[in-house]
């Protein structure tokens with residue numbers, strides 16, 4: 001990509017300077033360095049990297065199997081395996097190359113107090129922003145149980161807001177009736193941004209043994225299969241965010257530059273790539289190039305000009321039949 | 322300060338299919354052109370393949386052989402489900418996207434050059450790779466390979482020219498490639514294939530161990546890849562004779578680079594149970610960590 005194309009992709013997200021609208025999604029890239037094993041992959045190609053969901057104490061996660069391919073996507077039930085917030089801050093963050101990209105913590109808890117404590121631990125660290133995961137479908141307590149209740153969601157955001165001055169991104173679940181209402185309550189509680197959406201709950205069964213394939217019985221569905229759902233949720237949340245200047249990281253099944261552009265037009269300022277990496281670890285450079293080419297073709301000077309430009313009034317056409 | 326030694330160790334290559342042979346029992350041997358993977362693979366490494374553009378996920382397969390000079394990589398796989406069945410349809414001249422080499426390889430200990438390699442079914446590939454690697458290293462490495470299969474072996478067995486003490490009379494079937502390399506091997510099956518040991522690979526292994534003098538036995542290390550019950554039996558045998566044993570595990574995978582924790586299995590460590598990723602912490606593990614001491 002040329003320097004000019006690179007400059008088209010740069011943007012501001014809650015005061016963070018991102019070099020590209022792409023964020024690598026939580027749970028897909030470990031604690032930030034795993035994909036650098038792949039020759040040709042670079043964290044410098046993405047605007048931000050969201051680290052694996054982190055809780056106060058270490059967690060071993062769920063029993064195997066934890067992942068399973070499904071039509072146009074996959075189920076996962078990892079169960080928030082992580083070494084605990086203190087370990088992440090003390091042992092892992094010092095090994096990350098902050099010159100390449102922005103790193104975002106992704107926090108979880110079984111209680112409101114746990115969220116607050118984890119947010120406080122990351123507040124006292126070089127992390128660039130904190131994403132509140134109130135939408136994990138794979139744990140018994142907290143997670144999506146909080147995310148589906150707008151009042152509980154708002155309480156979690158409120159305590160995290162007290163615990164940190166860093167940008168706060170609230171990750172919303174698609175497994176709820178009125179995502180726009182939930183978003184409104186989270187804005188009132190002090191969120192700076194949203195991530196939309198987390199995975200949809202799903203299941204797969206081995207018909208020979210008549211047992212669930214996933215050790216956790218159920219899991220979260222991701223990949224192209226959920227893209228249309230995610231796009232609509234981004235559109236709905238954008239209606240609420242627009243007037244407050246609150247940005248969205250749109251995500252769910254993004255695989256190509258065209259997918260990314262759809263999300264940006266629907267109202268996402270940044271876009272997340274997760275499951276697509278599993279098929280093509282070098283996909284981000286291709287998405288960057290595709291977005292830049294589109295912006296040039298449409299005479300736009302920056303990707304921010306495209307955000308939320310969905311045209312809903314159809315131009316009048318003559319009826320011929 | 323930063324330990325970034327892992328960086329740039331896995332290559333994504335668009336690979337031409339050079340040969341693709343079908344064998345009985347839905348087994349297939351695939352040769353691809355993958356110069357970077359061939360140059361860096363070690364015994365125990367695997368690759369992550371796009372079987373078909375229609376599928377959303379890749380499939381992991383062990384690397385069986387490489388030729389770093391010629392730049393090719395061989396796999397042996399069984400078509401068991403949608404992914405491997407679609408792969409079996411791909412023909413010579415087509416291209417596949419393949420990532421590799423991946424994983425922590427086998428680590429033979431020079432203090433134990435008498436390596437006993439036990440492969441079962443489609444667990445044969447990494448054993449063949451290890452045998453070739455040890456053959457290349459030469460003396461004092463002395464591998465003995467036992468392969469088991471309940472479907473016809475994906476090669477024409479040949480009567481061995483190499484005597485192996487402890488192997489029952491009449492058990493003469495060997496793998497031609499290993500014979501050519503001067504590496505002794507024997508085959509086992511319960512299907513009554515001619516020249517094969519009739520029974521489990523671990524029973525044949527036991528006969529071989531029993532025939533060794535105690536001092537020689539102390540130079541033995543066991544390496545195994547195959548179905549889980551076979552690995553467990555190999556680990557039990559090693560424990561009984563107080564031998565170190567390394568096993569290669571399988572688990573469902575998404576990323577295969579350590580990013581998703583989807584392939585984690587429970588491992589015993591001094592600090593208690595831990596979840597380790599088969600893709601990068603493995604696939605090769607110490608058998609005691611998997612099955613207990």
Ligand SMILES: Cc1cc2nc3c(=O)[nH]c(=O)nc-3n(C[C@H](O)[C@H](O)[C@H](O)COP(=O)(O)OP(=O)(O)OC[C@H]3O[C@@H](n4cnc5c(N)ncnc54)[C@H](O)[C@@H]3O)c2cc1C
Nearest residue numbers: 069380381382383397398399402403404405443571572573
């Ligand atoms: C490190 C490693 C090395 C392997 N080496 C070989 C080899 O050399 N030869 C060979 O024939 N097979 C090997 N396997 C197993 C091979 O990956 C599976 O047989 C294959 O993924 C099955 O895919 P499918 O779509 O045909 O089957 P399906 O049963 O339809 O698969 C459904 C899903 O489950 C996953 N899955 C099912 N069984 C396995 C399994 N045993 N291991 C991992 N994932 C599985 C698939 O990847 C897929 O996502 C290896 C597995 C691992 C982890």
Ligand SMILES: Cc1cc2nc3c(=O)[nH]c(=O)nc-3n(C[C@H](O)[C@H](O)[C@H](O)COP(=O)(O)O)c2cc1C
Nearest residue numbers: 025026027053076133198222223252253274275581
């Ligand atoms: C294996 C896996 C693990 C995940 N773990 C987390 C997690 O720890 N925290 C979180 O907020 N989201 C997690 N997610 C959800 C993703 O971050 C993302 O929101 C979702 O997968 C949709 O995007 P995609 O279709 O591009 O993957 C995980 C997803 C996958 C596939």
Ligand code: FES
Nearest residue numbers: 577579581582600
């Ligand atoms: S498959 Fe993702 S960590 Fe091993």
